Amino acid sequence: MAGEIWCLAEQWKGSLSDATFEALALGRELSDALQVQLQAVLLGHAQRAMADKVFGVDRVLYVDNPAFAAPSPEQSAAALATLVSERKPRAVLITLTNTTWEIGALLAAKLRITYANCCKDVRVENGQLMARCVLYGGKMEVDVGSAQECVVFGLLAGVRPAMLRAETDVTVEEVAVAVPEVSCRFKGYREAEAGDIDITKQDVLVCVGRGIQTKDNIELAEKLAETFGGAVCGTRPVIDQGWLPLSRQVGRSGCIVKPKLYVAVGVSGAPEHVEGMKGSGLIVAINTDTTAPIFHVAHYGIAADAVEILPAITEVMANRKAKACATPH
Amino acid sequence: MAATGSISTSTPHCEITLENLLSFPEGRRLLSCVQCGTCVATCPYGDVSQYPPRRIIQMLRTGFLDKVLDSDSVLNCVACYACEAKCPRGLSLTSVFLPLIKEQVLSRLPEIPPEFQRALENTLRYGNPMGESPRRRAAWIKTTPVPIRILGDDPRPTDVLWHVECYLSFHPRGQDTARATAKVLHVLGVDFAILGKEEECAGECGRLSWESGLYDELMEHNLAVFKKYKFNTVVTSCPHAYDAFRSRYSARGFDYPLQMMAPYLAGVLPKLKPLLTRKLDRRVTFHDSCCMGRHNKLYDEPRALLSAIPGVTIVEMMHSRDNTLCCGGGGGGMWLDTYYKTKGYERLSERRVKEALATGADVLAVTCPYEVSRFEDALKVLGFDKRVIVRDVIELLAEGVGD
Amino acid sequence: MKTIVLFRMVPDIVEELEVASDGKSLDREYLRLMLADADNHALEQALIIKERHGGTITVLGEDEPGMEETLFSALCKGADRAIKLNSSPQAGTHARAHWISKGIRETPDLLPADLIITGAQAIDDLDGLLAPMLAQFLDLPFLGTITRLDVNPATGAGTALREFAGGVRGEYEIKVPVVIGVQAAEKPPRYVPVAKLRTIMKSRRLEAVQISDGPWIFPVSEIRSMMKPQETTQAEMLAGSPDEVAAKLAGALLAHGLM
Numbered sequence: 001m002a003g004e005i006w007c008l009a010e011q012w013k014g015s016l017s018d019a020t021f022e023a024l025a026l027g028r029e030l031s032d033a034l035q036v037q038l039q040a041v042l043l044g045h046a047q048r049a050m051a052d053k054v055f056g057v058d059r060v061l062y063v064d065n066p067a068f069a070a071p072s073p074e075q076s077a078a079a080l081a082t083l084v085s086e087r088k089p090r091a092v093l094i095t096l097t098n099t100t101w102e103i104g105a106l107l108a109a110k111l112r113i114t115y116a117n118c119c120k121d122v123r124v125e126n127g128q129l130m131a132r133c134v135l136y137g138g139k140m141e142v143d144v145g146s147a148q149e150c151v152v153f154g155l156l157a158g159v160r161p162a163m164l165r166a167e168t169d170v171t172v173e174e175v176a177v178a179v180p181e182v183s184c185r186f187k188g189y190r191e192a193e194a195g196d197i198d199i200t201k202q203d204v205l206v207c208v209g210r211g212i213q214t215k216d217n218i219e220l221a222e223k224l225a226e227t228f229g230g231a232v233c234g235t236r237p238v239i240d241q242g243w244l245p246l247s248r249q250v251g252r253s254g255c256i257v258k259p260k261l262y263v264a265v266g267v268s269g270a271p272e273h274v275e276g277m278k279g280s281g282l283i284v285a286i287n288t289d290t291t292a293p294i295f296h297v298a299h300y301g302i303a304a305d306a307v308e309i310l311p312a313i314t315e316v317m318a319n320r321k322a323k324a325c326a327t328p329h
Numbered sequence: 330m331a332a333t334g335s336i337s338t339s340t341p342h343c344e345i346t347l348e349n350l351l352s353f354p355e356g357r358r359l360l361s362c363v364q365c366g367t368c369v370a371t372c373p374y375g376d377v378s379q380y381p382p383r384r385i386i387q388m389l390r391t392g393f394l395d396k397v398l399d400s401d402s403v404l405n406c407v408a409c410y411a412c413e414a415k416c417p418r419g420l421s422l423t424s425v426f427l428p429l430i431k432e433q434v435l436s437r438l439p440e441i442p443p444e445f446q447r448a449l450e451n452t453l454r455y456g457n458p459m460g461e462s463p464r465r466r467a468a469w470i471k472t473t474p475v476p477i478r479i480l481g482d483d484p485r486p487t488d489v490l491w492h493v494e495c496y497l498s499f500h501p502r503g504q505d506t507a508r509a510t511a512k513v514l515h516v517l518g519v520d521f522a523i524l525g526k527e528e529e530c531a532g533e534c535g536r537l538s539w540e541s542g543l544y545d546e547l548m549e550h551n552l553a554v555f556k557k558y559k560f561n562t563v564v565t566s567c568p569h570a571y572d573a574f575r576s577r578y579s580a581r582g583f584d585y586p587l588q589m590m591a592p593y594l595a596g597v598l599p600k601l602k603p604l605l606t607r608k609l610d611r612r613v614t615f616h617d618s619c620c621m622g623r624h625n626k627l628y629d630e631p632r633a634l635l636s637a638i639p640g641v642t643i644v645e646m647m648h649s650r651d652n653t654l655c656c657g658g659g660g661g662g663m664w665l666d667t668y669y670k671t672k673g674y675e676r677l678s679e680r681r682v683k684e685a686l687a688t689g690a691d692v693l694a695v696t697c698p699y700e701v702s703r704f705e706d707a708l709k710v711l712g713f714d715k716r717v718i719v720r721d722v723i724e725l726l727a728e729g730v731g732d
Numbered sequence: 733m734k735t736i737v738l739f740r741m742v743p744d745i746v747e748e749l750e751v752a753s754d755g756k757s758l759d760r761e762y763l764r765l766m767l768a769d770a771d772n773h774a775l776e777q778a779l780i781i782k783e784r785h786g787g788t789i790t791v792l793g794e795d796e797p798g799m800e801e802t803l804f805s806a807l808c809k810g811a812d813r814a815i816k817l818n819s820s821p822q823a824g825t826h827a828r829a830h831w832i833s834k835g836i837r838e839t840p841d842l843l844p845a846d847l848i849i850t851g852a853q854a855i856d857d858l859d860g861l862l863a864p865m866l867a868q869f870l871d872l873p874f875l876g877t878i879t880r881l882d883v884n885p886a887t888g889a890g891t892a893l894r895e896f897a898g899g900v901r902g903e904y905e906i907k908v909p910v911v912i913g914v915q916a917a918e919k920p921p922r923y924v925p926v927a928k929l930r931t932i933m934k935s936r937r938l939e940a941v942q943i944s945d946g947p948w949i950f951p952v953s954e955i956r957s958m959m960k961p962q963e964t965t966q967a968e969m970l971a972g973s974p975d976e977v978a979a980k981l982a983g984a985l986l987a988h989g990l991m
Contacts, residue, residue, distance in 0.1 A: 012896075022989060071894075071902065073864070074874055098896045102876050102913070105861035108826065109868035114953040115826065117857050130956070136855045137745045142756070143956040144858070151953070158989025183907040184875040190893065190901045201895070204990075210709060236666075237710045246671065254667065261990050271459075271500060272702075282988050284981065285967060293501065300984055301967030302977055312974035316982045320991060436925050446923045453926060454766070455746060462747045464762060542927025 002088035005031040008080065008103065009042040009054050010095050016053060018162050019095035024056050025160035026122060027093050031058075033124040036090060041083060043076050045069040051172040056163045060172045065179045070186035071099045077106035079177045084111060084150060091129055092152045093122070104154040115152045116144050122153050129153075137279070157260065157281075197231045199248055204230025204261045207250055207277065208238050211266020211287055212306055215243040220310040221265055227317040228261065235273045251276035265306045269294025286310075344580065347394075347429045355421045362386045362420060368412035373655055373677050374405040382412050382422045385430060398433045404442070404668065406431070407677065408538065408660030409619040414651050423624075424576065428538030431660075435539040442668040445661055453543050456529030456550070457495040458664070467525035469497075469504045475511040479525035486559035488520035489593075490585075494567035495530050496698035502705070503698050509727035510566060510590060516604050516730055517597060521564075527554045532577070533569030533620075539661060544577065552581055562586040564593045566723075568620030568697050569659070589621055591696045591722055595630035598637055607731035608640035614690035615643060615722070616681065616704070617653035618697035626651075631696050631722050638729035646684040654681045658699030678707035685717055693719045733787030733885045735778045736842065737811070738832055738850035738862065739803070741765035741796040745855065749960075756955045765798045770851020776917035777881055778849050779810050785885045788812040790842060792835060794819045794828070795940075804933050808924045815839055815939045822948060825857045829865035831943070836870065839941045845909060847883065852876050852913035859953050863913030875904055876913030883908060 007027045010017045024040065031038035037058040042051050044064060051062040061083060067075040080103065084092060094104040096118065108115035116122075116131040120141070123130055130145045131153055199205060206225040208218055218232065225232045234244040236251055250257050251273040262280035266287060267273060274297050277283070285298035286306055295301045302309060350356035368382040369375040380388065380402040388397050397403070406427055413423040420426065435441065441449075451460035470477040478487070491514070496503035514521050532547040555563075563585050565571050571589045594601060613635055621627045628650045635641050648654045655662075657677030662669075666676065682704055685693040693704055701719050708714040743749060743758060744766040750759035778789050790813040791806040793799045803814035817839075820831035836842055848870070850863050867874030875892055879901065883890030888908040893901045895915055906912075970980045985991050 018989075071896070073876070077864075098877060102861060102864045102874075105825075106864045106868060106874070108860060109829065109865040112951070114951050115860050116953055117825075117859065117861070133858055134961075135858055136743055136749055138961060139745050139749045140751070140758070140958055141961050142858065142958045144953050145956050146951070146953045148951050148953075161986065161989065183873045184892075184910065185905050187891070187903040187905055189896075190903055236706070240670070240676075240710045246667070249667070261985070275459075282985070282990060283967075290969075295967045295969075298967035300981065301969045302981070303969060303971070304974065304977065309974050309977060312978040313981055316975075316978040317991075320982055320986075324991070432925075435923075436928065440919065441923050443920050446920070449923065454744075460746060464747065540925060540927075542925050542930060546926055 003034070003090045004037045004039050004087075005034070005091050005093065006084075006089040007038070007040045007057070007093045008076075008095070008100060009040045009060070010097060010100050011042070011044060011047070011050065012097075012099055016050060017095070017097065019097050019157055020054070021056075021162035021165060022158065022160050023093045023095050023155050024054075025163040026155065028056060028163065029160070030091065030122060030124060030129070034090065034127075039089070041080060043068040043079055048172070048174070052170050053165070054170060055165050055168055058171065060170055061175050062172050063175050063177050065177070067179045072182065072186060073100070073102045073106060074182045074184065075179050076100070077103045077110060078180050080107050081110045082177050083175065089150060091122075091150065094152065094154055096154045096156055101154065104152045108152050111150070113150050113152060114146045114148050115154065116146070117154045118156055119153050120156050120159060122155075122159075197247070199231055199233045199250065200255050200257050202231045202257070202259050204228035204263075205233050205250070205257055205259045205277075205280075206230060206263045206265060207233045207235065207267055208244070208265050209235040209267030209273075210237045211268070212238065213266070215241070217307055218243055220307065220314070224263065224310055224314045224317070227314055227321055230259070230261070233257070235267055235270075264294050264298065265310065267294050268292045269297055345425055345429065347433065350429070355425050358418065358420055359386055359426060360390065361418055363418060365417060367415050367417060368422060371411040371415045373407065373409060373411070373657070374674060377672070377674060378402050378405045382427065385426075397430060398437055401434065401438060403427065403430050403434050404661075404665060405674075406660045407655050407657050407662040409655035410624040411619075411655070414623050428541075431539045432541055442665055444667060445664040448661075448664040449540055449543060452530050453546060456547070457499060458530065459495065459499050461499045463529070464526050466498045466528060467523065469507055470511075470523075472504065473508045473511050475508075475515040477511055478522040480522045480558045481525055481527050483522070484558055487522040488561050489514070489522075490555075490558065490560035490563045491521045491523050492531070492563055492565035492567070492570060493523050493528065494565060494570055494698060497566050498528075500698075500702065502701045506566065506698070506701070506721040506723055509721065509724040512727045513594065513601070513723060513730060517600060522560070524554060531565070531567065531570035531573040533567070533573045548578055548581060552578065552583060555583065555585065560585070562588065564588050564590055566590045566698065568618055568625070572620050572624065589627070589696075591621065591634060592627050592630040594723070594726065595633045598633060601726070602637045605638050605726070605729040607729050609638055609725065609729055610640040611692045611725070612642050612644060612690045613692040613694050613725070614646050614685050614688045615649075615694045616646070616656070616685070616700060617650055618695065618700060619653065619655050619659055621696050622653050623651050631694070634722055634726060635694060638725055641725070644688040644690050646688055648684060654684065656681060656697070656700045656703045658697070658703050663699055663703075676707060678703040679711060682707045682711065682713070682717065686713055691717060692725070693717050694722050694725060695719060696722050733781060733785050733847065733883060734845045735781065735787060735789045735847040735849060736836065736845045737771070737775050737778050737789060737791045737806070738848070738866070739771050739775075739791055739793035739799065739806070740768045740828070740851070740854050740862065741793070741798050741802070742768045742854050742856045751958045751960065756958045758958070765796060767798075767802045768851050768854035770853060770914060770916075772851075772921045773917040774849045774851050774912075774914040775806055775809065775811070776919060776921040777914050778847070779922070780918055781847070781881065781883065782810060784882070787846075787885065790815060790845075792817060792832070792839070794831070800938060801929070801933070803938050804936065805924050805929055807936055808928050808932050809922055813939065814936075815941055818942045821945050822952065824859045824952065825854070825862055826860035826865060827948070827952070829860060829862050830869055830948075832862070833866055833869035834943050834946070835941060838943050839939075846885075846888065847908060848872065848911045849914055852878070852915040858955075861913070863911055867911035870911065873906070873910045874913070875906055875910065877915045878912055879916045880918055881912060881914070
């Protein structure tokens, strides 16, 4: 068989990532449109049970190797290259997360095939696979087509809503693939130091501005940040008050941050601050002043008092998170 | 004898270096420093600086200047001209000496405060410290009903070449002042035009005294642009740009009549006053800026403008005129706030707004583009942003003109 | 420690980007190029290593607008050699990686090198990534997304910190020769005073290396069209009671893949 849509199942610290199921949702659309199978490739070590959880695919190709006990882009690409050469899928979908984002390029160079980076969408048009890719820091988008037999796609987060992890039977094929030794070897993880958070590395930031009014209210923001696994940061006036340490300052005088989600609470949106966060993926602004400039930068706005709205949002988010975790996978 | 109102040197500043310092009268005068320490006492950060002006001169005279050049002490200098204004020997400290020290320090610093570095790199690349696209420098003119001519599009001669400057062009609060200025010029019937995207930062003495190479780049560009057009006088909204044109540009061929906006308008007050029909009912205190005020001695002109607005009462702060307290924005200070914070210094703008609050005024009036955002920020931090608002003098004039 | 740093010029996105009349490329009229940000960090990391252990740094870039000044700037900062390569005849990162690998091989006295460093990514990476593809074409080991790097010149072994999500980093051991994709240097890239740059431009020369075109042995993806993304200039306001607003927000975040 050949011509399938493949998806590299991404795992992080022992579980399949949400990004995997986003990619699978897209993969299913493409495989249905082309009337071919959707298959996932899972690279792991002593993780056969995880292969059973890659729901929604027609087949999981599971490769077990000690190399895959920790992220190893070179070895992952080598294993994938062997599989792709042997089995000739139509497309390989790879999520662009810090763990896997280089694999697509390595694979494309190894096999001399095409790679489309930063895809926010992939679709079938006249039997061909077309990608909509984001370039130049989001300032331009391009439609890229390839008539090639096999194309690798690097998918941005949120390309589709994650496929629901519905319990179904999964066909798993264990595949033996030779994995080369490499000189770049994983030694261990270094967690972010407690009390010394680098806000530029956070995926979610909740920023407090003067509108938070008191130091005590910052706790409300902290609770919200916690539900997202993110961190609290602040604008200059808040740092100047001493309510947050200097390391949490966002703006021209502080850090330039680009988290996936930026919640600005009581932030007016002065240019000096916006400069520090305008590259954020999704910006939500909460401010009682509807004329605050932040609403020109934000994607979503809430004209409300932080003290009233933050607890409500935190509760809803916490509930959803609890539900998501409760779903077995 | 303190230095007089005009630029106190006869030598073009760009000619003087640390090597040839002593072959110029301004340089030789440094040797006559009596070590009185007035400069230290009057320096806003004098008490926290390892090498205030007095000590730098002493290190120079005793052959230990390298110690100064290897230290970051001169990062504290906000180019406020207090030392130069008060020096009993009339030494050209702020205008000549300290920039030479700063330049050497900048090239020796192992790490430059990141915000400051970004400002320098942005200025080189985009002609403004904010890092905004130069092509958008005149985008603000779409937000005012006043017709504004851009010389690049319409190169006919003009009476006034209005040098708008970076903050007025790009910063939202600066654009408020720009719109107000356009309105006032318009109701006065002034024939004016702007350079738009051809204009680059003038390279004011304060920030770019650290970077003479960058200063030269900007100067070359701006001088070439001025040469393209015909105009009777340059009026700039930026006191720092005024100083740059007077001190360095003059040596390279800038000999056009030149004024700052507030003094220019004060000069046409007989024509302007009848147009100020709206009563403002404001208690205003005026902040003398370092460049317009202390350095160029233009204290009365902005006050004359304020007095002309009906309903405006002027109250003076404790430190006014040549005693004014710097907002902290000059000398690169605009981009060194975080650096000063890490050193634990009091922010100068906060010191100043406390004085404004003490006058009971409800408006703090300013004439320098840095001051609006600095003072508004300080008031916000101190929690008094509802009690006192900050307005450029021209903004108040525009309000006084009514509709 | 012999280090090669690769430079790329990319569109400066401070300016407005426009689509050219062909509908599938950038309008060049007002386009300005600048050094890829991560490449600037790559040079900074190389300089840090040189300051620690000595050695030499060679910077190499294609002959693009602005590249000459960038190469001179690298010499100012402490690079030893600067090489200007004739430009790849084909656009794209995949082609560039292949071309630069040829350039590295054909530049006299360049290989063997210990470290080959470039930025982990650039904003014009449409059909590939430079660092991993370069490693592939040079047949060398690769490690990317690096925020910390050090090598012991005596043993050729070293450690690198690789970034993962949420502030977590992974420690890797490496052995030279290796291709490294730098995400961020240990310190911000240093400043070059303009006067110093002007002096160096008068006193030093760049080396020029010409390599010949060769048969392209990999396929190229085709840009069918280029367009600006849809702009939103005002936030979509969510209204209602706190609970209603919270629910709406949750829905929006879910739609954006952030839950």
